Amino acid sequence: MFVDRIKVFAQAGSGGRGCVSFRREKFVPRGGPDGGDGGKGGDIILRADVHTDNLTNLFYEPIIKAKSGGHGQGKKMHGRGAHPKIVKVPVGTMVYSTNESREATGQLADLTNDGEEFVLCLGGKGGKGNVHFKSSRNRAPIQFTEGEEGEQGDFLFELRTIADAGLVGYPNAGKSTLLGKLSAAHPKVAAYPFTTLRPSVGVVEFDEYSRATIADIPGLIEGAHRNIGLGHDFLRHITRCRYLLFVVDVAGSEGRHPIEDLQSLRREIDLYDPQLSKRPWSIVANKIDLDSSAENVEAIRQRFASTKVIPISAQHGEGINELKQHLASWLSADLISQDAGTKGEPVSAGLT
DSSP states (O other): OOOOEEEEEEEOOOOOOOOOOBOOBTTBTTOOBOOOOOOOOOOEEEEEETTOOSSHHHHHOOEEEOOOOOOOBTTTBOOOOOOOEEEEEETTEEEEEEOTTOOEEEEEEEEOSTTOEEEEEOOOOOOOOGGGGOOSSOSSOOOOOOOOOOOEEEEEEEEOOOOSEEEEOOTTSSHHHHHHHHSSOOOOOOSSTTOOOSOEEEEEEOGGGOEEEEEEOOOOOTTGGGTOTTHHHHHHHHTTOSEEEEEEETTOTTSOOHHHHHHHHHHHHHHHOTTGGGSOEEEEEEOTTSTTHHHHHHHHHHHTTTSOEEEOBTTTTBTHHHHHHHHHHHHHHHHHHHHTTSOOOOSOOSOO
């Protein structure tokens, strides 16, 4: 099961209550109050973990609770503080607060780095023991305070896959097959639409020990920006990709024209988030081993003259090395531009 969006209830631990105690020892007359304070309740901390790839663990345990602090004791001994509750979430998890109807209201955190932490709920402070209430006029106080309650609330967790490049295209365009050729990933491949129902991430190895991550985004359809089909469930994963590879079926084997497919995909992305259409992108012309593909590749090059077009056959492995070299050169140029303090866009990023 792959879960990338879930609502949870979180409750931090309450503080322990203070203690009412009086010192009673031999040869110590009028020992006085010595009640200790309660311990602090446990916090709830989210930790981004590169080894966690989805939110399935929270699907089965949507209620997160931390332990309460220990109560104070005599001899001015403090109660034991509760350990924080650490919840591991995937890198790329966004956290939102919710209203009474459990709809997302405001963004609280965006965990984009491995090991990054966010305190979701603070544990309550421990109560005070009677030692704090002694005075010249109140030498035997029996007052104490209860520990504070820990913070609690309903939250929405949303995973957005982080990758250097994302494969975007219609169903059956060959994205999963391509990912399998580029990396050691093994996404599901079949001859029917919507084979991929969740993003898959593969690692592409280049020369000189460099590498890049590529995400196979499930197939988009027209109207995805209006959440038709599984529109928003797929589109939000694209927002994390620095570079977009539009995979098109240049043979038109599914009865669609490749140029119309490209225009439709670019339009859907722009309508969902105009900033996405400004990302650097290239065209991967897949299925060149089929009839009428050469004519369509030339038509795409003429229509998108300022955009890099890479003809491939994912099934037979043709053009894969050229695609890897193109990715390696773009990533290298992008890293150089980032070091120089500018954002490099070596290929056209305009909406056409």
